Amino acid sequence: MFEVSNELLTVELKGGEELRRQTITWRETAPLDRVDILRRLGVETLICGSVSLPVELWIRSAGIKVIPRIYGPAEDALAKFKAGELE
Numbered sequence: 032m033f034e035v036s037n038e039l040l041t042v043e044l045k046g047g048e049e050l051r052r053q054t055i056t057w058r059e060t061a062p063l064d065r066v067d068i069l070r071r072l073g074v075e076t077l078i079c080g081s082v083s084l085p086v087e088l089w090i091r092s093a094g095i096k097v098i099p100r101i102y103g104p105a106e107d108a109l110a111k112f113k114a115g116e117l118e
Contacts, residue, residue, distance in 0.1 A: 033082035033090075034062045040105050041072060047113050062086045066093055078108050078117065 037058050043051040057065060066089045069077060076096045087097050098117050101108045111117050 033065070033077075033079045034086055036079075039065075039068070041074065042109060044113065063089065066090050066095075069093065069095055076112070078112060 037056065039055040039057055041053045041055065042049055055068070057068065060068070062083075066086070069090065070093045074095055076098060077090055078098045078101050080100065080102050082090070082097065082099050087099065090097050098112075101111075101117065108117070
């Protein structure tokens with residue numbers, strides 16, 4: 032769940048190619064602070080397993096697309112995203 036996850040993996044893509052990746056540890060970070068971090072990092076799309084509706088609305092109001100209910104390894108989700116298989 033987004034609100035209690037220990038880490039955030041960010042991947043910067045350009046034309047489907049990975050430019051950079053970064054893992055951020057945010058164990059004790061409150062949900063609103065997490066949304067602010069996403070915004071400051073310039074995150075355009077959040078792919079996650081689950082997120083509560085209020086937090087999802089905060090994320091969306093920050094201009095970030097949310098793709099929830101994606102389970103399994105992050106690398107699998109990233110491959111599907113690059114292939115245009117996640118909406």
